[in-house]
Amino acid sequence: MAATDGTSDTFALDETPSAREPSVTGAVPRLYERVYAILAAEIAQGRLAAGERIGETQVAGRFGVSRPPARQALARLAEAGLVRKTDGRGYVVEAAAGASAPGAPAAVAVPERLRAVATWERIYDEVESEIVARTLLADWRIVESELARHYGVSRTVARDVVGRLQQAGVVKKGEGARWVAPALTPTHVGELYEVRAILEPEALEKAAVRAPAALLARMEARLRAGLAAPERLGSAELDALEDEMHVQFLGHCGNEALLQAIRLHQSLLIAHRFLYPRTLAMFEVEPFLPEHLAVVRLLRAGRIAEARAELRGHLMVSRERAMARIARIRRSFDPPDLPYLERLAPATDA
Structure with a gap:
């Protein structure tokens, strides 16, 4: 029976504290993160056996x-070495019981029951992915109806989805109170990075005295491992490393208003989930890895002012790399039309 509060009879992970374990900041993890954590735990516990x-x-x-x-959850499992893609369709479990994976706490409990999930949550990831990919090409108007x-959802559900896209910085109100997803032009990308370079170092300083030492130790270990074998890093692992610095660590700053402002300008972190798989060959070693490592080392040494400056420098040089990725994909990217998106002004490389 359908509920009246925006939920449906679709089911997802049990919303218990153990199911929410991957979130360091206390925010509810994305769906693929929860699925990844649960499947990784099942492999570790032997409930999903090798083969x-x-x-x-x-x-x-x-x-x-x-x-x-x-798809994202399985890709992360593959990059963690827990499953491998088969010649046909699907994956096969590669790891034996006891194996651990990055970002999947060993102590996470596998939920035995399911809960009803809000309909907006069921479709959100797909809508976000479709819109963000197309902002490489143009501005788009989102038509709620x-x-x-x-x-096949209500207008209320569609409005919920768009509202959360606004919170993530993917869409904004345009002329005539219309919802618009702005194109990732050099000007827009530059503005996003400029604001992030102002806000994130401030959050970094506040988080430095609140974040657990174990988080920084884990970040350094994973960055060192990535630099030692960059050829083994896939797009999901790169996304996870970005998330650790710019979301998880900064989430300890203790200022929710500051975090909201930061999240509003981090839409490029979402875009990277589309960009990374298609641009891995652009760099022999992903440039942000040594930059993140420099920040983490300074934080662990207690040199907070220098860590602030290092993070700001990282964000300022990241703009040109982001635009290079976007320009490369834009030349050959031709997605199909979607009925809820109206193309507006095209993006330019000027």
Whole structure:
């Protein structure tokens, strides 16, 4: 029976503290992060045995999520060495019981029951992914009525999705109070990085006295491992490393208003989930790895002012790399039309 509070009969992970374990900041993890953590825990506990096959459709159906978060979760498991992609469709469990994976706490409990999940949450990841990918090409107007019709949901649900896209900095109010997803032009990307270079160092300083020492130790270990074997880093692992610095660590700053302002200008972190898989060959070693490592080393040494300056410098030089990735993909990217998106002004490289 459908609920009246925006939920549906779709089911996802149990919303218990153990299911929320991957979140360092206390915010609810994204769907693919929760699916990844649960499957990694099941492999560690031997509930998913080595040699067992697992597929995208199977994962999506089990957890009641759409295919994009199921796909992302499996990709992260593969990059962690817990599963491998088969010649056909799907994956096979590679690791034996007792194996651990980055970002998946060993103590996480596997939930035995499921909960009803809000309908907006069921479709959000897919909508976000579709919109962010297309902002490489143009500005887009989001038509709520068509979004609702496309996914077979109510206007209220569509409005919830758009509202959360606004909170993530993906869309904003345009002329005539219309929702617009701005193109990732050099001007817009530059503005995002400029604001982040102002806000994030401030959050870094506040987080430095609040974040657990174990988090910094883990960050340094993972960055060192990545630099030692950069060829083993896939897009999901790069995304996780970005998240550790710019989301998890900064989340300890203790100022929610500051965090909200930061999140509003971090839409490029979302875009990187689309950019990284398509631009891995651009750099022999991903440039942000030594930059992040320099910040972490300074933090662990208690040199906070220098860490602030290092983070600001990292953000300022990241703009040109982001635009280079965008320009490379834009030349060949031709996504199909979607009924809820109206193309407005095209993006330019000027």
